[in-house]
Amino acid sequence: MLKGNLVYLCALERADMPFLAEWRNRADFRKFFREYREISSDMQNSWYEKKVLEDSKTIMFAIRSVESDELLGCCGLCYINWVHRNADLSLYIGKDYVYIDDQGYAKESCRLLFDYGFLELGLEKIWSELYEFDEKKLMLYQNLGMQIDGVLRNQYYYDGKWWDSKLLSILDDEWKKKGT
Numbered sequence: 001m002l003k004g005n006l007v008y009l010c011a012l013e014r015a016d017m018p019f020l021a022e023w024r025n026r027a028d029f030r031k032f033f034r035e036y037r038e039i040s041s042d043m044q045n046s047w048y049e050k051k052v053l054e055d056s057k058t059i060m061f062a063i064r065s066v067e068s069d070e071l072l073g074c075c076g077l078c079y080i081n082w083v084h085r086n087a088d089l090s091l092y093i094g095k096d097y098v099y100i101d102d103q104g105y106a107k108e109s110c111r112l113l114f115d116y117g118f119l120e121l122g123l124e125k126i127w128s129e130l131y132e133f134d135e136k137k138l139m140l141y142q143n144l145g146m147q148i149d150g151v152l153r154n155q156y157y158y159d160g161k162w163w164d165s166k167l168l169s170i171l172d173d174e175w176k177k178k179g180t
Contacts, residue, residue, distance in 0.1 A: 002061070002116055004108040007072060009116075011059035012052050016062050017044045019071055023094030031158055032099065032134050057082075063093065063109050067172075070095065075109045077117055077126070086125040086169075087117060097122070100136040110144050118172045127169035131156045138166065145178045146170045 002009040012020075020042040023029055030036060039047075051058045060076035072095040077087035091109060093101045100106045117123040128146070130138055142148075146168040155165035 002112040003066065006066055006103070006108050007063050007105050007112070008066055009075065009109060009112050011064060011073065012043075012048065012062045013043070013062050013081070014048060016071055016074075017041070017048055019094060020044060020074055023073075023092065023097070026084050026097060028097070029092065029094070029099055032131065032137070036073075051078075056080075059087075060090070061109075061113075063104075063105060071104050073109070075113055077113065077121075077123075080123075085121075085123045086127060087121075087123055089113065089126050089128040089141075100140055106137075106140055107144065110140070114144070114170065114175050118175050124172050125169050126175075127167060130166050130168065131158070132164045132166060133158075138168075141168050145174055147174075 018041065019041055021041055024033060024044075025038045030038070040087070052060045053062065057080040058078050059080065060074065062071055063073040063075055064070065065072055073091070073093035075091040078090050079089040089110070091106060092099055093105050114126060117126050127149070130140060130141070147170070149167045149169050152165040152167065154162040156163045
């Protein structure tokens with residue numbers, strides 16, 4: 001368990017899957033994810049079994065409230081490259097359907113993940129791909145010290161329009177200098 005003041009990150013449980021499926025199936029959330037289709041409970045359970053339980057390149061967590069123990073969202077490190085020591089950051093807050101909250105849950109979850117990734121796993125870089133309309137997450141990540149590494153033009157088709165994708169990252173020494 002990774003514990004902060006507002007949230008703690010712990011293992012995802014099978015009982016969390018219906019909540020994750022509900023949140024991921026919201027059109028206002030789904031547009032931010034690589035998986036653009038609605039997902040069934042079978043698809044969600046298959047992801048849990050294949051990625052969360054069996055894939056050594058994926059470490060996912062439930063985000064829970066320190067105060068109430070309530071499930072708030074999901075986060076983790078995906079596509080971990082153990083040779084080159086980098087991973088893709090995954091994060092969303094499903095509680096109250098906010099995606100990225102203003103209470104600090106997402107920010108603290110990222111801080112816990114960055115500490116875990118850099119200090120415990122020995123990663124050199126944590127990166128993320130965001131679609132250009134994902135302004136709340138872009139602002140959050142940049143406030144945490146992530147920098148835009150590049151843009152993939154016309155990478156994502158949504159709502160009848162092509163959108164660019166932004167690649168962001170933060171390096172181990174940048175995170176440590178920031179003074180977590």
